[in-house]
Amino acid sequence: MVLVVGPSGVGKDTLLDAARERLAQDKHFCFPRRCITRPAGSVGETHIPVRPEDFGQMARQGAFLLSWMAHDLGYGIPRHVLGEVEAGKTVIVNVSRSVISDACALVGQKNVRVISIRASSEALRKRLKARGREDALDIERRLARASAYQVDGDHVVHVDNDTDLETGIARFIHAIEMPQSIANRA
Ligand SMILES: Nc1ncnc2c1ncn2[C@@H]1O[C@H](COP(=O)(O)OP(=O)(O)OP(=O)(O)O)[C@@H](O)[C@H]1O
Numbered sequence: 102m103v104l105v106v107g108p109s110g111v112g113k114d115t116l117l118d119a120a121r122e123r124l125a126q127d128k129h130f131c132f133p134r135r136c137i138t139r140p141a142g143s144v145g146e147t148h149i150p151v152r153p154e155d156f157g158q159m160a161r162q163g164a165f166l167l168s169w170m171a172h173d174l175g176y177g178i179p180r181h182v183l184g185e186v187e188a189g190k191t192v193i194v195n196v197s198r199s200v201i202s203d204a205c206a207l208v209g210q211k212n213v214r215v216i217s218i219r220a221s222s223e224a225l226r227k228r229l230k231a232r233g234r235e236d237a238l239d240i241e242r243r244l245a246r247a248s249a250y251q252v253d254g255d256h257v258v259h260v261d262n263d264t265d266l267e268t269g270i271a272r273f274i275h276a277i278e279m280p281q282s283i284a285n286r287a
């Protein structure tokens with residue numbers, strides 16, 4: 102299981118979209134969609150929309166392998182994803198930094214790779230403004246949350262998405278394809 106983490110605006114979804122497209126011919130990789138209590142058709146990632154009033158019950162009924170709340174929204178990774186992991190596929194998902202330990206507990210730390218995407222706070226601000234999905238207050242809240250977690254450890258591979266997008270994509274795909282033995286030492 103590859104957990105793609107990092108602060109809002111760092112480029113997780115953009116890098117994931119590029120990797121999904123470029124690795125599409127390799128059936129070993131799986132890029133599942135997330136359930137989010139965000140209206141369908143919003144700017145950014147294609148997600149599975151869930152009504153806010155349904156989210157809690159779905160979580161209690163076990164619909165999600167991992168779930169969390171952030172930015173006043175509920176997020177869930179559909180439970181069926183576990184089947185893909187158990188079938189030996191490399192499943193690549195965008196998750197909150199707060200659920201890394203939950204994922205390690207679920208599938209075992211040796212089966213988890215954390216790809217931590219990084220960029221400067223100036224870049225985050227510029228990108229969130231340019232994306233235009235959130236208003237100014239929401240953007241400030243997201244920037245304040247950026248430093249809420251430190252992501253480090255043997256199973257973490259850092260990818261700097263601090264320059265042009267093509268370089269970011271190449272670094273990201275390299276981090277996905279890197280053998281686990283090397284990733285553990287990264
Ligand atoms: N290397 C880059 N150079 C310039 N712009 C970039 C780069 N990477 C991503 N972006 C742009 O930054 C914006 C934020 O990217 P994206 O939505 O992928 O971030 P994210 O990490 O998924 O954020 P969130 O957690 O809020 O969903 C997008 O508009 C995207 O096009």
Ligand SMILES: O=P(O)(O)OC[C@H]1O[C@H](OP(=O)(O)O)[C@H](O)[C@@H]1O
Nearest residue numbers: 107109171176195196197198199246
């Ligand atoms: O700050 P933390 O908890 O690591 O991340 C919280 C959430 O923020 C982003 O949400 P979105 O993609 O902007 O909806 C991430 O994808 C993650 O789901």
